[in-house]
Amino acid sequence: MSALSPRMNAIYAIVRRELRSNFYSLGLYAAITVAFTAAVLSVTSNLSSIAQNGLMSLNSPLSDPLRYAVILGAAYLALCSAMSITRERDQGTLEVLFYGPVDSVSYVLAKFLEQILTFAAMILVYLAFFAVVSWATNLGLGWNFLAQALMSILLGSALIAFGILLSAVTKRARTSIILFLSFLAFFLVTDLAAGVMGLMEFSENTASPLIFARDVLSYIRTATSWFSPFDYLDRGLTAIVFGNWGLFARRTVEALAYTGVLLWIAVVAFARKGVRR
Numbered sequence: 001m002s003a004l005s006p007r008m009n010a011i012y013a014i015v016r017r018e019l020r021s022n023f024y025s026l027g028l029y030a031a032i033t034v035a036f037t038a039a040v041l042s043v044t045s046n047l048s049s050i051a052q053n054g055l056m057s058l059n060s061p062l063s064d065p066l067r068y069a070v071i072l073g074a075a076y077l078a079l080c081s082a083m084s085i086t087r088e089r090d091q092g093t094l095e096v097l098f099y100g101p102v103d104s105v106s107y108v109l110a111k112f113l114e115q116i117l118t119f120a121a122m123i124l125v126y127l128a129f130f131a132v133v134s135w136a137t138n139l140g141l142g143w144n145f146l147a148q149a150l151m152s153i154l155l156g157s158a159l160i161a162f163g164i165l166l167s168a169v170t171k172r173a174r175t176s177i178i179l180f181l182s183f184l185a186f187f188l189v190t191d192l193a194a195g196v197m198g199l200m201e202f203s204e205n206t207a208s209p210l211i212f213a214r215d216v217l218s219y220i221r222t223a224t225s226w227f228s229p230f231d232y233l234d235r236g237l238t239a240i241v242f243g244n245w246g247l248f249a250r251r252t253v254e255a256l257a258y259t260g261v262l263l264w265i266a267v268v269a270f271a272r273k274g275v276r277r
Helices: 005-023 026-053 063-091 093-097 104-137 142-169 173-199 208-224 229-241 245-273
Strands: none
Touching (some): 063 093, 063 142, 063 173, 063 229, 104 142, 104 245, 229 245
């Protein structure tokens, strides 16, 4: 136990310092504002649909708005994670920090924990916001909604770990940002293109290159679904929305395993890169 104390103390000190910095950051509140805006637009759309068709969604009309808010919040923190290590290396503070009782394991874990705790705080703000929305619109929250909000913290860990990995394998903050945005664009474009091609109907007279392109996109999309952190988050949230708790448990285990693997790779990469600029 005594051997772990210096590492735990280092983690605690870094997490406390970073949390204070996060909560004073205007970017965090800007991200929450954007998430609330997207949620309000989604709630308005759902209310309009209910008014026109008299239909309710499978669980709660607030589930999809919460999903959008969660994804936006997790994506923002993933971007912050992608800059977290490289920014301190660029500023030279990383080298100074490692003169103390800090190693690669404690540093990477501290960076991960402070982002998870920040995300948990965002989820609590979301719950307060949607409680007000529920009161104003008479749309019930329900147990599925509460489970979706709370368990999103675990599912969002995949996005945060992905950002930390990118920050660990790069030397410059600019490089890590470009990598993160490139991966984000690749995941979104692949998903959109595969979806569009999948909806197209091909006849016997269709040119073979189109069929080949559809098949290739389908294979790429299947492969990226196990590499993209957005898919882990989305699959878990979808399982909650449909009330399939067995599937949700499996998706959660998959997301946590994915997170653990990324953090392990990040620790190894960070140890090899070192703390110098």
